[in-house]
Amino acid sequence: MEFPMSEWLENHLPKIVLAPSFIAVLVFVYGFIGWTAWVSFTRSKLLPKYEIKGFIQYEKLFASPRWDTAFENLFVFGALFIIIAMVVGLLLAIMLDQQIRTEGLIRTIYLYPMALSMIVTGTAWKWILNPGLGLEATIKGWGYNDFSFDWIVNSEMAIYTIVLAAVWQSSGFVMALFLAGLRSVDGEIIKAAQVDGIPTWRIYTAIIIPSMAPIFLSAFIVLSHLAIKSFDLVIALTGGGPGYSTDLPATYMYAMAFSRGDIGQAASSAMIMMLVVFTIVVPYLYSELRTKNDG
Amino acid sequence: MADLSFDQTQQSKFGKTTLRIILYVLLTLFALYYLLPLFVMVTTSLKSLEEIRTGSLIALPREITFDAWKIAWASACTGIQCEGLRPYFWNSVLLAVPAVLLSTLLGALNGYVVAQWRFRGANLIFSLMLFGCFIPFQVVLLPMARLLGLMGIAGTIPGLIFVHVIYGIGFTTLFFRNYYVTIPSELVKAAKVDGANFLRIFWSIFLPLSLPIIVVTVIWQFTQIWxxxxxxxxxxxxxxxxxxxxxxxxxxxxxGVKEYNVDMAAAIIAALPTLLVYVVAGKYFIRGLTAGSVKG
Known part of the structure; x- marks a missing residue:
């Protein structure tokens, strides 16, 4: 017979083991979000103040041209990045699904950028895109003197260099997701369609791709999440410049928090980022968890 | 998936061959796009500054020199200090190793509880932890900076380990939970009947089964933290x-003068550990990526 104390312990041990992590998440995720939310409604500047003053920080934020650029960039960059990475990823997956002899090698090549830090990616592309010595100079050196590729120093075009590098980094990953999806489609249905003489492209557009809807959704979630969090890539590739032209909310927040000493602006911009993530992720997580509990 | 090459009967042999060639050309072009930055990084790091200024970006080095690598490792300037990447490389090691181990261990225990020892509210707790994976970290930066200051570990490696463990738990718990959910709950019941307790079941039954998910989690966490x-x-x-x-x-x-060869050598040095992991254990790396995105 066990002692009641150790029996109590044994019965509650699962909860005791989970408790520290749960408390940590409560405090450091939810508590901290609460703190940031609170401070975003105050007049905090260099030091946090806790007296609520309403929406002044948000008014200031949306009146700031720098934030305007950053927020607009998020949508330009996010949309292009997500669409191009998905199209490239799907295309590569379909091409690789045609019994390619060197599939393993090609997959390894397409996917390795995902193992790199965004700082490394940014450093490499910064060098390649540098007009004086990089790609532009090389192509001019081949005799095409009119060739110009100065996006990285052009404030109108610099945001597209971020898209270019981000797609380079992440499209191989999207390919891996789609390839796994293609391979999980029921082979019998495809065989039946082939027997009926349906052309291959129709099999893809009418049968395979529609059945991969959940994978499109996960790819979309992951990519939009990457887009909103993009910080390191901008810092390494353009530093937010020229001027503020490639600022994103993440770099705006960082600048306010750590170089401008404007905690109120940092907190309110972080809350806007949080809201954007919320509107994308919450419906997804909710439906995921609900289907799991039903099943 | 079943046979799905372009082998429709109505296509002529000629058309089939042409399609295959186009396919391989496209795949090769994409391979070049992915390899170009790596190629440029490596060749640039082996050139002298003189050759970089006069030569072309994609030319192979005429004369291979490892000077840039030596400078990047031991004497390049990161602001006022000029000690190269070396001390910072070791900082990353000192930071990543404990943070990976701790977050993996906690994830294994949490995943075990959430998957096999369900109690009332366990699902809610798991959902709340899962959501923590998705927050943009900007929203916790300010209070965390203050907390680290209050705890007296601001600007220290233990402080960074603490932060990485805290915000890594969500993912590691998710990985282990999804793995342990597939183990039949009868196993725990039978072990309980035999008198094994909570920790003993974890230690002697679950942990020995966990090698694949441990590898996936360690690789994922290492890549994230590094x-x-x-x-x-x-x-x-x-x-x-x-x-x-x-x-x-x-x-x-x-x-000073912009030393592109040093920049590239430094970038490769910083990338080497995770690249190495990818080359050696790519299968597990990809499994972590897809497990992190395809929930369930």
């Missing part, structure tokens, strides 16, 4: 910066 920049730049100071922050400082330091 490549992290946001926490590194926000919560470190001059001597404790991780390698990504030092790399960025070398590349974006404005003093």
């Amino acid at each position: 490549n992290d920049f946001l926490f590194g730049v926000s919560f470190s100071q001059a001597g404790t910066q991780p390698v990504t922050v030092a790399l960025n400082n070398i590349v974006n330091s404005t003093t």
